[in-house]
Amino acid sequence: MTIRVCVAGATGWVGRSLVPAIVAAADLALTGAVARRAQGTIGPGGVPISGTLGEALRAGADVLVDFTSPLVAKAHALTAIRAGVHVVIGTSGLTDRDLEEIDRAARERGVGAIAGANFAIAAVLLEHLALIAARHMTSWEVLDYAQADKPDAPSGTARQLAYRLAEVRQPEVARPVDQTLGAPAARGLTLHGVQVHSIRLPGQVIGAEVVFGSMDERLSIRYDGGSSAAPYIAGCLAAIRHVADRVGLRRGLADILSVDTPAAPGPERHTR
Numbered sequence: 001m002t003i004r005v006c007v008a009g010a011t012g013w014v015g016r017s018l019v020p021a022i023v024a025a026a027d028l029a030l031t032g033a034v035a036r037r038a039q040g041t042i043g044p045g046g047v048p049i050s051g052t053l054g055e056a057l058r059a060g061a062d063v064l065v066d067f068t069s070p071l072v073a074k075a076h077a078l079t080a081i082r083a084g085v086h087v088v089i090g091t092s093g094l095t096d097r098d099l100e101e102i103d104r105a106a107r108e109r110g111v112g113a114i115a116g117a118n119f120a121i122a123a124v125l126l127e128h129l130a131l132i133a134a135r136h137m138t139s140w141e142v143l144d145y146a147q148a149d150k151p152d153a154p155s156g157t158a159r160q161l162a163y164r165l166a167e168v169r170q171p172e173v174a175r176p177v178d179q180t181l182g183a184p185a186a187r188g189l190t191l192h193g194v195q196v197h198s199i200r201l202p203g204q205v206i207g208a209e210v211v212f213g214s215m216d217e218r219l220s221i222r223y224d225g226g227s228s229a230a231p232y233i234a235g236c237l238a239a240i241r242h243v244a245d246r247v248g249l250r251r252g253l254a255d256i257l258s259v260d261t262p263a264a265p266g267p268e269r270h271t272r
């Protein structure tokens with residue numbers, strides 16, 4: 001069965017790579033595309049670009065993929081869910097409260113949603129390996145790297161790491177942040193009991209690092225993206241193919257990409 005896909009943010013950095021991949025996939029059909037400045041033109045996937053999601057969904061869609069902006073991604077997700085359309089959210093910057101609201105709406109409507117904070121296999125592996133390390137190390141903090149003009153902080157990748165690490169347990173903290181002498185803000189943002197530090201610099205690419213510490217030893221697990229959107233595409237296609245499997249919101253791609261399956265046939269298996 002062909003899955004009909006609408007892409008919001010079709011003309012953006014990710015959208016420009018994602019649209020041709022959807023068009024090239026035999027089991028997917030691009031039926032809608034959304035972006036404001038190019039509205040009214042025919043996009044790279046050969047479908048008209050709509051200025052609003054409501055207009056784009058009129059052509060019919062099974063899945064909305066959103067790579068737009070944190071200012072509009074939640075509204076897009078709720079619009080799609082109300083229309084009975086499954087949702088894959090690539091956009092970063094949504095808060096836990098936003099995601100809880102999307103989860104509730106998806107459950108009420110009986111559709112699936114995936115918030116893939118980072119679709120790159122290296123980022124999914126970082127999360128997986130960090131969760132193992134958190135079972136054995138006593139304390140950890142998250143470093144969140146991105147280019148200087150990234151509008152949101154912390155990144156979706158860092159939010160997801162803090163959220164998943166807190167499911168393992170709370171890190172030990174020798175001195176509570178609010179008892180820091182000087183400026184407690186220097187200790188970063190406390191998210192789910194984890195300190196998150198966002199670094200925004202020219203020349204920096206998207207990345208994340210979890211720094212673990214235990215008595216007299218330290219472990220660092222770090223992921224770095226590159227200059228192209230290519231690493232996000234395979235994970236996003238997998239999310240499109242699996243979002244309808246389950247009702248409600250899933251955070252992250254670990255189960256979909258089966259990163260904990262020992263008998264991996266090869267590195268390209270995450271393209272399923």
Ligand SMILES: NC(=O)c1ccc[n+]([C@@H]2O[C@H](COP(=O)([O-])OP(=O)(O)OC[C@H]3O[C@@H](n4cnc5c(N)ncnc54)[C@H](OP(=O)(O)O)[C@@H]3O)[C@@H](O)[C@H]2O)c1
Nearest residue numbers: 009011012013014035036037067068090091092117118119
């Ligand atoms: N999950 C992941 O793996 C992953 C990977 C990379 C990036 N991201 C996140 O994905 C988001 C998009 O990244 P990007 O680098 O592709 O951004 P980008 O290059 O700025 O592209 C944004 C796209 O969304 C459209 N857009 C923005 N606001 C809109 C609105 N209100 N209504 C309709 N369309 C709108 C833009 O077109 P117009 O401005 O013309 O409307 C453009 O097509 C960011 O939040 C980024 O952090 C996630």
